[in-house]
Amino acid sequence: MIANFTGTERYIASQDLAEAVNVALVLERPLLIKGEPGTGKTLLARAVAEQLQRPLLTWHVKSTSRAIDGLYVYDAVQRLQDSRFGDRDIHDIRQYIRFGALGRAFLADAPCVTLIDEIDKADLEFPNDLLHELDAMSFTVIETGDVHTAKVRPLVIITSNNEKELPDAFLRRCIFHFIAFPDPTLMARIVRVHHPLVRQSLLDEALARFYWLRTLPELRKKPSTSELIDWLGALLRGGLDEETLAARIPYLGTLLKKEQDVEAVTRRGRGWARH
Amino acid sequence: MTPDAPPDGDLGELGESLFLEFFYLLRRNGLPVTTREWLTCVEALDRGLVAADLKRFYAIARATLVKNERYYDLFDQCFTHFFLGAEAPRALVKAVDEWLADPLPMPSLSPEELAAMERLDLDELKRRFEETLREQDERHDGGSKWVGTGGRSPFGHGGVHPSGMRVGGEGRSRSAVQVAAERRFRDYRSDLVLDTRQIGVALRKLRQLGRNELRTELDLDLTIEATAKNCGDLDLVMRPPRDNELKLLLLMDVGGSMDPFAMLVSRLFSAAHAASHFREFHALYFHNCVYENLYKSARLNDGMGTLELLRWLSPETRLVVVGDAHMAPYELTARNGAIDYFQNNDEPGFVWLDRLKRHFTHSVWLNPLSQRMWGHPTITLVGQIFPMFELTLDGLEAAVRALSAPNPRARG
Numbered sequence: 001m002i003a004n005f006t007g008t009e010r011y012i013a014s015q016d017l018a019e020a021v022n023v024a025l026v027l028e029r030p031l032l033i034k035g036e037p038g039t040g041k042t043l044l045a046r047a048v049a050e051q052l053q054r055p056l057l058t059w060h061v062k063s064t065s066r067a068i069d070g071l072y073v074y075d076a077v078q079r080l081q082d083s084r085f086g087d088r089d090i091h092d093i094r095q096y097i098r099f100g101a102l103g104r105a106f107l108a109d110a111p112c113v114t115l116i117d118e119i120d121k122a123d124l125e126f127p128n129d130l131l132h133e134l135d136a137m138s139f140t141v142i143e144t145g146d147v148h149t150a151k152v153r154p155l156v157i158i159t160s161n162n163e164k165e166l167p168d169a170f171l172r173r174c175i176f177h178f179i180a181f182p183d184p185t186l187m188a189r190i191v192r193v194h195h196p197l198v199r200q201s202l203l204d205e206a207l208a209r210f211y212w213l214r215t216l217p218e219l220r221k222k223p224s225t226s227e228l229i230d231w232l233g234a235l236l237r238g239g240l241d242e243e244t245l246a247a248r249i250p251y252l253g254t255l256l257k258k259e260q261d262v263e264a265v266t267r268r269g270r271g272w273a274r275h
Numbered sequence: 276m277t278p279d280a281p282p283d284g285d286l287g288e289l290g291e292s293l294f295l296e297f298f299y300l301l302r303r304n305g306l307p308v309t310t311r312e313w314l315t316c317v318e319a320l321d322r323g324l325v326a327a328d329l330k331r332f333y334a335i336a337r338a339t340l341v342k343n344e345r346y347y348d349l350f351d352q353c354f355t356h357f358f359l360g361a362e363a364p365r366a367l368v369k370a371v372d373e374w375l376a377d378p379l380p381m382p383s384l385s386p387e388e389l390a391a392m393e394r395l396d397l398d399e400l401k402r403r404f405e406e407t408l409r410e411q412d413e414r415h416d417g418g419s420k421w422v423g424t425g426g427r428s429p430f431g432h433g434g435v436h437p438s439g440m441r442v443g444g445e446g447r448s449r450s451a452v453q454v455a456a457e458r459r460f461r462d463y464r465s466d467l468v469l470d471t472r473q474i475g476v477a478l479r480k481l482r483q484l485g486r487n488e489l490r491t492e493l494d495l496d497l498t499i500e501a502t503a504k505n506c507g508d509l510d511l512v513m514r515p516p517r518d519n520e521l522k523l524l525l526l527m528d529v530g531g532s533m534d535p536f537a538m539l540v541s542r543l544f545s546a547a548h549a550a551s552h553f554r555e556f557h558a559l560y561f562h563n564c565v566y567e568n569l570y571k572s573a574r575l576n577d578g579m580g581t582l583e584l585l586r587w588l589s590p591e592t593r594l595v596v597v598g599d600a601h602m603a604p605y606e607l608t609a610r611n612g613a614i615d616y617f618q619n620n621d622e623p624g625f626v627w628l629d630r631l632k633r634h635f636t637h638s639v640w641l642n643p644l645s646q647r648m649w650g651h652p653t654i655t656l657v658g659q660i661f662p663m664f665e666l667t668l669d670g671l672e673a674a675v676r677a678l679s680a681p682n683p684r685a686r687g
Contacts, residue, residue, distance in 0.1 A: 019334035076503035
């Protein structure tokens with residue numbers, strides 16, 4: 001049976017995004033997801049794993065991450081420790097090999113979803129160092145000489161915040177999808193998932209406000225989906241209604257995270273009243 | 276997905292040659308699609324993923340062939356062109372885009388036109404223009420003919436009848452071509468203007484060159500690992516320090532002809548300012564051309580000597596000048612030619628520019644005017660002194676590459 005991802009109750013996927021996931025599934029290629037912060041790149045992997053009922057293995061990339069960390073780490077320090085206290089047979093190196101998220105996905109008996117989160121945080125060479133492993137879905141543990149080849153190829157989902165350009169050789173091997181910022185219709189559906197009880201009139205007013213904020217050219221950081229959801233949560237808990245929203249933007253700090261942006265919008269305050 | 280679809284979908288040989296033409300259309304229009312990516316796309320077709328659904332083909336072709344959102348718009352245009360044949364070719368659209376994006380005030384504007392211009396923002400103007408263009412196409416007037424009648428100020432579009440506009444919010448069952456024709460991704464094009472985040476990302480690339488290759492810092496993690504592997508005998512691992520050695524001097528033209536770009540320049544400034552990875556970052560202002568003084572604020576009232584500045588900035592400081600270089604020729608070539616009457620510069624502007632250029636090993640000039648406008652005499656002259664780049668994402672990236680090049684003055 002061909003696996004088919006359509007989006008879940010908690011995760012609304014556009015048709016283009018669902019197609020991209022399915023192409024990656026069928027062709028067994030890594031799926032690279034880019035998009036503005038807060039458009040749900042990381043959540044996608046969770047949703048795919050949930051719908052396909054596969055285990056999710058996550059690898060959060062840091063600026064110091066090395067490509068090999070995702071496959072395995074040789075714990076030489078533990079072995080040295082053991083050699084001093086003689087607890088274990090230190091001649092068996094295999095017990096000091098710890099597998100990373102990608103390594104475990106290759107070893108698994110059933111297909112997994114592996115998330116390589118924020119690949120652009122690491123060094124520029126990082127993606128290139130993974131080329132072979134992602135292509136062949138196999139790796140060698142240098143310390144033991146063991147070759148591990150994936151029995152079933154996992155779906156690898158890679159997210160990037162666009163902090164760095166990724167190498168061409170890496171891009172050629174990926175299926176690519178850019179999550180565009182949702183339009184108001186899609187956004188209303190996304191918000192409903194998180195706040196099912198919000199009144200339509202309040203939601204309309206809040207969305208109008210939110211998209212207006214995003215058009216302001218002076219903002220250094222535009223509010224994103226996750227901030228909208230937080231903001232609506234705050235509005236609901238604060239018991240605020242449409243009239244309050246028409247006069248001002250309460251809890252502005254939930255939407256805007258930079259002081260200059262808050263100031264800029266406050267300066268515009270009167271302009272909004274005319275809208 | 277239809278698991279029971281025939282392996283070749285409904286494509287057949289005709290379909291394959293048709294799609295091969297599409298591949299070449301993408302390449303001809305500057306989309307960097309490789310054969311490998313094309314084969315991936317064909318594989319997806321072979322697996323029956325697409326069936327005969329054009330909407331699906333759109334999604335799958337884009338996911339397999341396009342690897343950067345900056346090409347989404349180009350892909351949409353090619354797609355529309357290929358499957359509908361209704362869109363203007365890229366070169367034409369680019370010319371029109373540039374023409375519309377160019378905010379130079381036209382000298383021939385009447386007061387009515389100026390008023391109309393103020394009522395419409397640029398996006399609105401573009402949108403209306405596109406609508407008009409599309410309408411023209413529908414009436415089978417060639418797009419080129421329409422533009423060929425040019426010479427009209429772009430601001431004249433304020434007069435276009437809004438009744439020609441399509442009202443948004445169509446039903447959800449739009450065709451792939453309609454969706455592609457909407458050009459939802461035009462804001463992600465790299466040859467359009469920049470936002471702060473994009474500038475920040477581009478500037479971050481300067482970080483690479485900051486690595487000092489001397490290994491002077493202890494790498495604790497690797498040392499522990501190496502020591503453990505070394506049976507507990509200390510094995511020190513050193514690495515080059517990660518902090519950036521880069522010093523950046525940003526000189527910005529303010530006032531006058533630069534006013535339309537004030538927002539763009541302030542974005543560049545805030546992005547550079549927020550980038551904490553420079554060892555030194557200085558930003559100073561000038562008006563039209565650099566003379567013996569530079570200014571710490573955009574109001575140009577707290578000056579400092581240009582020569583003094585050059586004395587305490589080392590030559591490996593990267594110089595980025597932002598300006599339109601659009602001025603009266605005498606501002607560049609004549610003594611006392613400065614635009615400010617009381618300036619009385621003893622040396623002409625280009626001598627000062629040349630002095631800056633000679634002091635620094637790496638310098639670039641970023642021009643917010645589109646390259647099409649660079650025929651102006653002073654822009655040409657300044658372009659001979661400094662390598663000049665457009666202030667777009669593409670231009671900024673090229674400029675960063677120029678700033679990261681090996682020191683042109685170093686030998687060997």
